[in-house]
Amino acid sequence: MSPKWKETIKEKARLLRKQGYSYGQLTKELKVPKSTLHEWIRGVKRPAKFSRLDRIRWIKEIQPLGAQGNKRKREKIVSQIIKEAKNEVSKIQINHETRKAILSLLYWAEGTKVRGALQFANTDPKLILLFINLLRQCYKLDESKFRIRLHLHYYHKVKEIKAYWSKLLSIPTNQFEKIYRKSRSKEKKFRRNYGGICFVKYYNVYLKEKIVQYGYALGEKIAGKVHVPVA
Template sequence: MRNDKHSAISLRKQGKSYNEISKILGTPKSTLSLWLKNVSMSPKVRKKFLDAVKERQSKSITEFNKKQGEYARKKAQKIQQDAAEMVNALSKKDLLLVGSALYWAEGFKKTRWILAFTNSDPLMIKLIMKFFREVCEVTEEKIRGNVQIHPNVTPKQAISYWSKITKIPQCQFLKCYTRLSPSSKQKRPYNTLPYGTLRISIYDSKITNTVKGWIQGISEKI
């Protein structure tokens, strides 16, 4: 026991923690606390000891945060997947309501003779095209595409991409245009929109007014 005590004191002076000494000697920490309560470290050893404690604490916090982050991510994924499974296939009536609400939020509404919808999200573009074709029953020859691109994007690449997304023939796309304000240059990282932003235009006053009527109908039911 006496040899263990001397060894414990020596290890403590070297900057070992109670946990480390207990593992080395097999001595309970309660015993070590009695043996070592008056044992002091040199300033150099104490600094090294405290630095090691801080490093362990930092690693422990990092590991804890990593586990918590992973738990939160998996929980969020499950919630999202459960919610996604609540949505059935969209009926034509569903599509009318969803498409009208989407156009109400994002569409151009200042005239009575043109429908125009601008966005860079391919899924949103697919949804509005489904709405235009299946609910509004727009004929293909009335649809035009117009892409706004950044200087780093080639027009051919952008038109090819959006043509595949929308199923609009490339010949019905207008000439791409590049427009980037000084403020956007400072805010947007390079290549944020790799295929630019698509504007879909439909020149038909009857359909335009019909969509506005659906929006009005929704607003009156709120």
């Protein structure tokens, strides 16, 4: 390339820079590497308004593309984790003792330990169904001793929600207790869910004690005895 031609490109680069062209735009327009452009237009200030426009364009166009890329990457990783988890679980032999162990630890985490009936509560229908299925599989039950209590927000449709839980848990609606409705709060924010909070009750204190003590014994076998100070 001749020195005159090179000087012509330099001048054009400086002119375009003054008109607001970014380094990326200059590279595309002049087919010149950014490192070379940097030497040519050093000291040539780009109008401030174009810097602001670049920022706005980045927020509107470029940033979402990066977020979409990260989302796809994350979804791919999670998909692989799910696949691996299902593969590992498929190899586990789930017998009666395994079910009792899972049930007891589940109740230890989410169930009521104070005096009274067995009571397990959660907002996740999958977890509630897992608990009640394990309970039925591990112990001989009197189905008439089940009671369901629902805590719902103002936006829940009571009849629809009752029918949903009744069908899911195979418990008739005449075994549902009075529903607690939480009034709308202007200050407190909360995450909406479909089914509210479901409390599963089973009126047998001794069964509750069996499940709790099984969990405690299992925890002690795995982690050893733990001294818990009394407040």
